[in-house]
Amino acid sequence: MPDDASTPALSAPEPGTREPGTPAPGSPEPASGDLGIADGLAQLSFLVQGVLGEVAAEHGLSVVQLRLLGVLRDRKPGMQELARHLGLDKSSMTGLVDRAERRGLVRRAPSPRDGRAVLVSLTEDGHALAREGAAEAGHRIRALAAHLTGDQRARLSSLATALVAGHSAL
Template sequence: MTDTDLVDALAQLSFLVQNALAEIGAQHDLSLVQVRLLGVLRDHEPTMQELGRHLGLDKSSISGLVDRAQRRGLVTRTASPVDRRVTHVSITETGQRLATEGAAVFAEHISSLVAGLSAADRRTLTRLAHQVISNGSRVSEEHD
């Protein structure tokens, strides 16, 4: 296998995953970035700045994204008790329900994609994916 084969395989895998997320989002009138927002907020209550960094969005884009999600009752904003200039974003019960439903559908979709792999191959794929993600996090930090 060449590096080109690896790049192509990872790109195609990324497209499969992104398309699955986009389809799930479309069923609930959510954009792909809104789906990602809810996914992040399921387990975290980041500041607006942290959220922007995580989603790769600038300040105005993240503000608009959170505004739209807040109007739909999916998220709330709260001022930091320590620094009133800092705003935290959290998921509402409605947003959590939507995120949980979407995650279940997504898990089913991914399960069907890896159904032909042995248990050992799935464990290997999981381990390698975590390594790539970890490497990606380090590379991102170096570029910040």
Template structure:
């Protein structure tokens, strides 16, 4: 049985696979998993607690601990006790982590730009507007 949304669903799923595949390829080139790349992306402009980070990335406590442990061993992030509650641990990016995520982010943008090179400027603007509406309608993706 077909649905009027089949073409839309198929297009969105395929686009998601393409973007995630591009991210996975780039992360691997820098010796990271997709989860590690997402971690650095989140930490680029905030210093969340471990719990907030887990919610944002959709990971449980043990998974987020392991992810942060591996990034910390590479010198990409640091953990610090909260100034207001010593039981709370915050995670922040190091200069090395920021350099890595900035470099990788630039390459990621270039690769996505190449993927959309044949898309008209008007279609790009329409895609941005539609994507923002979808994301705004369901803020749960923010964690």
């Protein structure tokens, strides 16, 4: 059985341990039904990935293809940079870009700095689909938080921004 360090916590912590983000002994207890940081973020990730999967499928895309379009909305990275950002190996990245290129969503161009490298950018159709997908996903993700108060949504946004900023790859 794998040790706890390599397995995400999706159940109660071991007795005598405390999950980061949970109160120390003697502190006020979390609100009833509090999932804790690991389970809460994991389940939130499942909700968001579900939304992204729906939006992608409605446009005949995979979630990774939708992410590719999102990454390319405001930059023209090289293949290696894209592969790092999307967590793909070279051959998977090549296949992903090939499929998007065949659909007319992206184009490749030689890098002006390195003749061996290529830069990837969105075509006009790719930009349109990226904008539409981002708007749809944004609307649906905001709907997930519709039952929260304005202050709760602002705090959630601030905390999510801080988490992402602490781990940004691009």
